Amino acid sequence: MNVAIEVSGLHKAFGAVDVLAGIDLSVRRGTVHALLGPNGAGKTTLVHILATLVRPDAGTARIAGADLLAEPAQVRRRIALTGQSAAVDDVLTAAENLRMMARLRGLRGRAARRRAAELIERFGLVEAAGRRVKTFSGGMRRRLDLALSLVVAADVVFLDEPTTGLDPRSRRELWEVIGGLRTSGTTVLLTTQYLEEADELADRVSILGGGSIVAEGTPAELKRTVGEERVELRDHSGALLHAEPTDGNSAGLRRALDVIDRLGLTGELVVRRPSLDDVFFALTETASGSGTSPDGASGPAAPPTRPLAATGRTPR
Numbered sequence: 001m002n003v004a005i006e007v008s009g010l011h012k013a014f015g016a017v018d019v020l021a022g023i024d025l026s027v028r029r030g031t032v033h034a035l036l037g038p039n040g041a042g043k044t045t046l047v048h049i050l051a052t053l054v055r056p057d058a059g060t061a062r063i064a065g066a067d068l069l070a071e072p073a074q075v076r077r078r079i080a081l082t083g084q085s086a087a088v089d090d091v092l093t094a095a096e097n098l099r100m101m102a103r104l105r106g107l108r109g110r111a112a113r114r115r116a117a118e119l120i121e122r123f124g125l126v127e128a129a130g131r132r133v134k135t136f137s138g139g140m141r142r143r144l145d146l147a148l149s150l151v152v153a154a155d156v157v158f159l160d161e162p163t164t165g166l167d168p169r170s171r172r173e174l175w176e177v178i179g180g181l182r183t184s185g186t187t188v189l190l191t192t193q194y195l196e197e198a199d200e201l202a203d204r205v206s207i208l209g210g211g212s213i214v215a216e217g218t219p220a221e222l223k224r225t226v227g228e229e230r231v232e233l234r235d236h237s238g239a240l241l242h243a244e245p246t247d248g249n250s251a252g253l254r255r256a257l258d259v260i261d262r263l264g265l266t267g268e269l270v271v272r273r274p275s276l277d278d279v280f281f282a283l284t285e286t287a288s289g290s291g292t293s294p295d296g297a298s299g300p301a302a303p304p305t306r307p308l309a310a311t312g313r314t315p316r
Contacts, residue, residue, distance in 0.1 A: 005156060006061065009058060010024075010049065010056050012056050019040075022059070023042075023212065023213060028204075031204065032188040032190060033202060034191070034204075035047075035191045038284050047158045049061070050079075051079060052072045063079060063156055064187075079158065080150050080152075088141055094128055094129050094136075098144075122147070123144070125144060128140060139166050139171075142166060146177060156189065159188060161193060162192075163192070175201060182203075190202065195277050202219060209284040222276065223278070223279060226279050227278065229271060229273045233265055236268075241265055242260055242263060243272075244260060
């Protein structure tokens with residue numbers, strides 16, 4: 001079977017608030033699937049349900065072939081969960097944390113030490129293995145936290161905003177670890193507030209809004225729903241002078257440049273591409289009826305631009 005997670009009609013309410021109002025989701029084996037949505041959209045609730053920590057009010061789900069409601073113990077044997085904060089013991093060293101977890105998961109003596117050594121190597125913690133965790137950076141703690149969740153090999157890994165609070169270098173390092181999980185055949189369900197992260201890592205993306213999934217597809221498919229790439233010419237103040245659509249390949253780019261050049265206009269050229277930010281704001285604002293972005297700013301962020309040429313005539 002090629003499906004690792006299969007969810008149908010999942011509902012969950014807390015009091016009078018419907019957090020999940022009928023979630024349908026299918027995640028292929030050996031892929032990274034990202035869940036995006038504003039705060040309160042239900043991402044963490046969905047992950048906790050699928051990890052057997054919260055019981056749904058209605059609906060069905062199968063995780064790695066096991067029925068969520070009828071076989072919760074089987075589900076727990078096949079999954080790993082890393083939450084939003086690192087669950088590690090600061091007093092112990094990295095190696096001691098891993099050996100302790102290995103023993104708690106049923107490994108004994110030499111087997112526990114061997115598994116701890118394997119994970120220390122895999123997650124780039126060799127030089128820090130003998131250090132107390134309280135001396136670790138945020139990125140090192142998150143890598144150790146993920147290693148702890150994988151002491152026993154899992155078919156499906158749930159990562160709930162794993163890079164929150166990390167600096168860009170640590171975030172990139174953890175991205176490499178997540179990519180390695182996919183390469184090894186592990187299925188990853190990832191929630192994140194970083195749209196760049198979903199664009200970089202995810203094979204498919206689901207966007208939650210208003211208690212349901214409002215869009216799903218590959219990052220490229222979703223970006224195509226909110227517009228096309230175009231070449232823009234702007235004056236020194238940033239005002240738009242002219243724009244030409246392009247399909248993104250070199251021939252389309254040349255045609256757009258030729259049109260602008262024939263007009264005899266001068267200015268700064270940029271290529272403006274739709275991003276997951278555009279998709280996120282367009283869809284979640286529609287679902288919530290709000291024009292406010294997650295950081296409190298009004299309206300959608302401007303799409304990213306890629307400089308094409310300095311001020312002057314278009315290049316030939």
